[in-house]
Amino acid sequence: MADIGTAWTLDAVGKAGDFLGGAIGPGLTVLEQGLEVACPHLGEPAPSGTIPGIPDTTPASLRAGIHVALSCALEGLADRWEKDHGPFPGRFLTGGGAAAIEEHMANAWKRADHLVLEGLSWIPGS
Secondary structure, eight states: OEEESSEEEEEEEOTTSOEEEEEEEEOHHHHHHHHHHHOGGGOOOOOSSOOOSSOOSHHHHHHIIIIIHHHHHHHHHHHHHHHHHOOOSOEEEESTTHHHHHTTSOTTEEEOTTHHHHHHHHSTTO
16 A cells, blocks of 8 residues: 655555555655755646656656656555565555556556545454
């Protein structure tokens, strides 16, 4: 499960529902603001939308370097962990930044805005 907020987290849960571990990194806003502070001359990333091919403008390059790169990193980590542990029960995307990154994620990821409530409904007897 990837939770995209101030920080992103990627948590791995096994088939039996056991927590296997995860990773944490800076969220989209932290990445954008950090780059803006360090390199104010670059401006702002392009608005939402897929980036076809190799970006050829600075705004599209910023969007690809932040949004597309984060989606690739999350998918790469999940793929790497599945090689060691076998397929996970599902890939879920949640959090305040989920909408901004969803368009760059592979179809295997399911958007789950109410993941805690949905998760509780999966527990037998709840």
